[in-house]
Amino acid sequence: MLRPVMILMALAVMFPRLANCGEAPGQIEKREITVQEGRVLLNKALESTGAASLPKFSIVYWENSSTPRFYFFTGTWDNKGQGSAVTGNYYVDRQTGDVWRAESCEELKSPALEQLKSEIRGDIGLSEIDYKKIRIDGPIC
Numbered sequence: 001m002l003r004p005v006m007i008l009m010a011l012a013v014m015f016p017r018l019a020n021c022g023e024a025p026g027q028i029e030k031r032e033i034t035v036q037e038g039r040v041l042l043n044k045a046l047e048s049t050g051a052a053s054l055p056k057f058s059i060v061y062w063e064n065s066s067t068p069r070f071y072f073f074t075g076t077w078d079n080k081g082q083g084s085a086v087t088g089n090y091y092v093d094r095q096t097g098d099v100w101r102a103e104s105c106e107e108l109k110s111p112a113l114e115q116l117k118s119e120i121r122g123d124i125g126l127s128e129i130d131y132k133k134i135r136i137d138g139p140i141c
Contacts, residue, residue: 030125035061037120038071038092044116045099045108051075051087067139069094072102091138096131097121100138107138 033041039059046052056078064072071094075087089102097117099108121131 032094033071033092033097033120033124035071037097038094039073041092041097041099041113041116041120042073042075042090044113045090045110046075046087047112048110049108051077054078054087055080057087067091069136070100070139093136093138096126096135098135098138100141102138102140105138105141 039061042059043052046057051057054077058076060074060076062072062074064070070091073090073092075090076085077087079085090108091100091102092098093100097120099113100106101108121127126134
């Protein structure tokens with residue numbers, strides 16, 4: 001009889017979202033998006049622009065206390081020619097996962113990004129109704 005209990009405990013540790021399946025949707029612990037999740041969201045957003053496939057493309061995170069709701073990132077690549085090695089500066093909303101181009105205040109969107117945002121919002125306990133209540137434009141828009 002001990003074996004089924006141990007299997008269930010192992011599954012709960014390996015798949016924490018399954019542990020919430022008996023709870024009401026509002027019972028999921030709410031949290032903000034992590035820096036790593038923000039980086040993944042930005043990378044997904046930049047896949048559709050082609051920036052993510054540039055040689056040695058990377059995303060640099062910068063601490064930014066002037067916009068506490070947003071993570072601030074810079075995209076860079078190995079530009080051997082003349083011109084900038086920066087693909088752009090970007091904000092990711094810690095509460096919603098929305099991705100913004102800092103220079104132009106353009107929200108980056110693609111079907112793949114929207115799917116990923118939906119998955120992460122589920123992980124952080126943000127419903128579509130709550131998203132619509134808290135969504136704001138980028139920090140300098």
